[in-house]
Amino acid sequence: QKEVEQNSGPLSVPEGAIASLNCTYSDRGSQSFFWYRQYSGKSPELIMFIYSNGDKEDGRFTAQLNKASQYVSLLIRDSQPSDSATYLCAVTGGSSNTGKLIFGQGTTLQVKP
Amino acid sequence: DGGITQSPKYLFRKEGQNVTLSCEQNLNHDAMYWYRQDPGQGLRLIYYSQIVNDFQKGDIAEGYSVSREKKESFPLTVTSAQKNPTAFYLCASSRGQEGQPQHFGDGTRLSIL
Numbered sequence: 001q002k003e004v005e006q007n008s009g010p011l012s013v014p015e016g017a018i019a020s021l022n023c024t025y026s027d028r029g030s031q032s033f034f035w036y037r038q039y040s041g042k043s044p045e046l047i048m049f050i051y052s053n054g055d056k057e058d059g060r061f062t063a064q065l066n067k068a069s070q071y072v073s074l075l076i077r078d079s080q081p082s083d084s085a086t087y088l089c090a091v092t093g094g095s096s097n098t099g100k101l102i103f104g105q106g107t108t109l110q111v112k113p
Numbered sequence: 114d115g116g117i118t119q120s121p122k123y124l125f126r127k128e129g130q131n132v133t134l135s136c137e138q139n140l141n142h143d144a145m146y147w148y149r150q151d152p153g154q155g156l157r158l159i160y161y162s163q164i165v166n167d168f169q170k171g172d173i174a175e176g177y178s179v180s181r182e183k184k185e186s187f188p189l190t191v192t193s194a195q196k197n198p199t200a201f202y203l204c205a206s207s208r209g210q211e212g213q214p215q216h217f218g219d220g221t222r223l224s225i226l
Contacts, residue, residue, distance in 0.1 A: 004155075008153070031211060031212060032211065032212040034214055034215075042219070042220075043203055043217040043218060043219050043220045044156070044203070044217050045217070046214050046215075046216065049214055051212060088155060088156070090215075092211060092212065098144075098161065098163060098169075098209075099144045099161075099163065099207050099208070099209045099210060099211065099213055099215070100146075100158065100161060100171075101215055103148075103155040103156040103157075104155055105153070105154055105155040106155055
């Protein structure tokens with residue numbers, strides 16, 4: 001079982017719709033969760049982080065965390081074509097304090113005009 | 114502007130040659146990381162360093178070497194022992210503590226001649 005799992009997609013949504021990206025992780029001790037956006041040929045860019053169960057909102061983005069289910073998601077409201085990218089979920093290793101992150105393989109989002 | 118600078122942007126390696134990828138940061142971050150990304154894949158950790166003059170192997174360290182003589186700099190050498198070096202190499206830095214996000218440079222794309 002992979003430590004951090006994401007559906008590779010592509011996830012295709014129409015412009016203006018809500019895009020829902022999901023991530024599951026295996027280490028129950030993980031405490032910190034990050035979402036990165038990566039445009040084709042570019043480096044990852046941090047867009048959200050969440051530490052506590054529940055929702056965290058930042059503009060059109062909402063991160064949701066459920067530690068009991070070992071599940072973290074990213075919602076993008078009013079999706080725009082410029083949101084088309086690969087979204088990487090990253091999780092800290094629960095048993096260490098090294099700042100290391102474990103990345104999922106990413107979900108490709110396509111927003112169609 | 115504070116940030117992470119990777120150079121060169123593109124690099125070509127000949128058979129049997131060692132090549133060195135540069136990574137410099139002026140964010141005053143303690144921790145630095147090197148990742149490899151293959152097409153359609155997530156990020157895999159090569160080496161990381163939490164403090165000057167100390168570094169640890171990541172998941173795929175074979176065929177690579179690093180040094181951390183200065184806080185700002187964490188160069189990666191891809192040795193001739195790395196038989197499949199073609200990939201996108203990403204350098205990141207963070208404050209190093211649990212829960213701190215990593216920030217990435219623009220990456221170096223390495224190919225075999």
